[in-house]
Amino acid sequence: PLGSPGKKGAPVPTHGSLLWSPMLFLFSETIERRASLAISAHPSQLPPLLLSLEETSTYKRVEEAFHCKLKGQVVVDKKTLVELQNFQSPLAKGAFLRGSGLNLATGRFTAPVSGIYQFSANVHIDHSELKSKVQLRARDNIRVLICIESLCHRYTSLEVIAGLESNSKIFTVYVHGLLQLQAGQYTSIFVDNSAGAPITIQNGSDFMGMFLGI
Numbered sequence: 001p002l003g004s005p006g007k008k009g010a011p012v013p014t015h016g017s018l019l020w021s022p023m024l025f026l027f028s029e030t031i032e033r034r035a036s037l038a039i040s041a042h043p044s045q046l047p048p049l050l051l052s053l054e055e056t057s058t059y060k061r062v063e064e065a066f067h068c069k070l071k072g073q074v075v076v077d078k079k080t081l082v083e084l085q086n087f088q089s090p091l092a093k094g095a096f097l098r099g100s101g102l103n104l105a106t107g108r109f110t111a112p113v114s115g116i117y118q119f120s121a122n123v124h125i126d127h128s129e130l131k132s133k134v135q136l137r138a139r140d141n142i143r144v145l146i147c148i149e150s151l152c153h154r155y156t157s158l159e160v161i162a163g164l165e166s167n168s169k170i171f172t173v174y175v176h177g178l179l180q181l182q183a184g185q186y187t188s189i190f191v192d193n194s195a196g197a198p199i200t201i202q203n204g205s206d207f208m209g210m211f212l213g214i
Contacts (some may be wrong), residue, residue, distance in 0.1 A: 010179035032103075065111060065210035066098035075199040076193040083150065084123075084189040087207060108188045109209050111181035119146045119158060119209040120176040121189050128169045134198055140164050142199065143192035144173040151210065156180075164195060170202060178212070 076082045085107040089097045102109045111117065112195040123144045143163050154185035158177040179187060189207055193199050 007025045012152055018182040021043050036073040052077060057138055061099060062210060064101050064117075066097050066099070066109065067095050067206065067208045068097070068102065068104060068107075069199065070203050070205040072203050074191075075198050076201060078193060079200050081190055081192045084191065084201065084205070084207070086153060093202050102209075106188070107207065108186040109207075110186040112209070113210075113214070114183045116178055116180055116182065116212045117187070117209055117213055118176075118178050119187060119205045119207075120174070121205070123173045123175070123189065123191060123205045125162075125191075126170045126200040126202055127164055127195075129197055129199070137175075139195070141191075141193070141197040142173065144175050145192065146175055146177075146179070146187055147190055148179060148181065148187055149188075150188065152190060 003065070038115045067090065068092050070084060071086045074082065074084060085105065087104045087107050089095060089104065099112065101112050106199050109117075110120075118186045121144065125141075126143060141164060144160050144162070145152050146158040149158065152159075156179065158179065160173050160175045175189075181187065187209070191199075191201060
């Protein structure tokens with residue numbers, strides 16, 4: 001026959017007991033610290049395909065841009081303001097014509113949308129006739145402008161004034177800057193000859209522009 005049961009022994013520690021809780025806490029903390037160090041030492045990277053797609057998305061297509069050249073020579077008589085027309089798109093590689101804003105025949109670029117546009121022009125001027133016929137005066141100069149709606153004084157325009165004291169037969173006037181256009185407004189190049197004899201604008205003078213943003 002079995003004897004009477006003895007005294008109950010001490011309870012076996014469980015995961016929730018006071019004995020195990022500090023150990024589990026320290027173990028968990030160590031794991032988290034090691035994981036944090038591993039992430040900082042080896043940051044996760046996107047796959048190459050996803051990276052290339054992400055980088056490509058930051059580059060937006062330029063919808064409106066042009067580079068054109070004057071097709072033939074243009075004579076600007078003394079004391080005359082002339083709008084340059086009759087351009088052509090260069091055949092050489094590197095030239096571009098995007099969008100529908102530019103009219104090559106009129107030399108006018110019409111803004112398809114309202115926004116900020118960048119324009120520049122290189123106007124090559126032959127003033128050999130002027131130098132041979134008249135005595136140059138201090139007030140004799142050439143103005144090259146990029147104007148809005150042909151209203152160079154009513155709207156802001158891009159303008160460079162060049163003297164005629166150059167010893168070269170041909171010299172170049174460079175105009176560059178930004179204009180804010182409303183949809184439907186156009187810009188074009190004007191040459192103002194305030195001297196006492198005609199000058200000739202050389203073919204190959206160029207006009208460039210692009211839409212920067214709203």
